[in-house]
Amino acid sequence: MSERIWIKIGKVISEKTFNVWLALDKGLTRYKALLDERKQLIDDTKVYFEKNNELKGLLKQYMESEVI
Numbered sequence: 647m648s649e650r651i652w653i654k655i656g657k658v659i660s661e662k663t664f665n666v667w668l669a670l671d672k673g674l675t676r677y678k679a680l681l682d683e684r685k686q687l688i689d690d691t692k693v694y695f696e697k698n699n700e701l702k703g704l705l706k707q708y709m710e711s712e713v714i
Contacts, residue, residue: 659667
C-alpha cells in the first residue's frame with residue numbers, strides 16, 4: 647500500500663515543474679554565494695577604512711609633533 651502512496655505523491659507535480667524548481671534552487675544557491683562574497687568584501691572594506699583612519703591620525707600626530 648505504501649508504494650502506491652509514493653507513486654501518487656510523485657505525480658503531484660509535473661517533471662517540467664520539478665525541473666523549473668531545480669533550476670531555481672541552483673540559481674538561488676549561486677546568488678546566495680555571490681551575496682555572501684559581496685558581504686565579506688564589504689566587511690573587509692570597513693576594516694581597511696578603520697585602519698586607514700587610524701593611520702591618518704597617527705600621521706597627523708607625527709606631523710604636528712616637534713621632531714628633534
